[in-house]
Amino acid sequence: MPDLLPLTCVIVDDNEMSRLALEHFVALTPGLELAATLPDGLTALQFLQTHPPIDLLLLDIEMPNLTGLELIRILSQPLPAIVLVTSHHNFAAEAFELPVADYLVKPVDYARFLQAVKQVRALRPRPAPALPLRMENSNVFARVNGKLVRINFDDVYYIEAMSTYSVLVTATHKHIVHVTLKNLEERLPFSHFVRVHRSYIVNTRRIDAIDDHQLTLGPYTVPVGKLHKAELMRRLAPL
Template sequence: MEREVRILIVEDDMIIAANISLQLGNLGYEVTGIVTRGEEAILHVRENPPDILLLDINLKGSLNGIETAKAIQTFKDIPVIFLTANTDEATFASAKKTRPKAFITKPFNKLNLQRTVELVADQIWVQEHPVRHSFLDLEVLGDRIFIRYNGKMEKVLLDDILYMEADRNYCTVVTENGNFVLSCTLKTMQERLPNSSFMRVHRSYVVNLSKLDVIADDHLEINRKAIPLSKANRDFLFKRIQAI
């Protein structure tokens, strides 16, 4: 199970901050704190560093959001998402120098917040789970597969596979411990694995049925990753789930 992404909210409007905190909590993120001043944010990051900084550009006090981001970056590299009511070019150019991961323009809605934070959280996950490339064959044996990597066959338990994603003539196998990019199509990979556990839910995705967290009409979720569910596969999936 993946650990929760930890987020520090730096916002001097407490009504907005409380609303953001509630929404992030409902989405499964851990809010490490809400602070209203840049100086407090710097101290908080030193003592309890989060994974993401959700940082208002127009903070009151001696440090605005951009200056706060610069000060934090002198001692800690943390992805920044700026909150701003200003859309002028000068503010954007100044904030851009701190290399933020994203901007959220006020007023924003729940979906905008959810998608922006999810994109940044996904980048963090990728950094923590480096992709390993394999351009040779693989062997399937009972409850595991062996992928040739760095001159040796590396074991991957089928139960550790979350899902597989197509990328033209390649296939990315996403596991709980890392990713493998294989030089075979998703169709070929699907044919090699037991259909009792794995199912194609979209032209670009095969999922491990035992890893499903959410099933909606048009998508699935595994470890907070949204996976599209095609209409052609939806009814069959529901039948499979009922049978299980």
């Protein structure tokens, strides 16, 4: 599988043979880590409420005292990815109303199990790529040309998008870092940096003048997009 980020999983089934079969499949599958194998819904409820969150719940539907569907309704949000395991081809209508990633029909074969895991991975939010920047107050250590360079963000006039890179522009340098402008915007902890154009973020403390379509920042001019101007003016209002 291309994405092998580890998934912690719990098996819940009142049938011992079904549990053993699923345990075997988990052991065969790269990237799956078995956190527990539990014999009924009540035991599963207690486990899930008292242990760290898991990524995948392999859950039987028909169990005494607390069914799989009832367990899903009781569990606190956010739910793990859930794959229901059942002996019946015709699921109850209520099962289709629940947030379930896939359904496996017993006896489960390994190929079908892998398909379910693939479906879970496809639905799983992917972590944002690591940012090649390390923040320390107003200083940033940016990886530029293979080495870490200290950049004081107070000196940055604006940041410009350049394909999958961003250019941090100061009075004397243009530092190119391998991170998209969107990711940079999401990660910057500085409230005085504002998106003013699809390709530009500016340091509002460096703005010298504003006209209808552009900003003056020291020796530089930067365009202002129509969709961003209202937010820029709102952010500048207290100044």
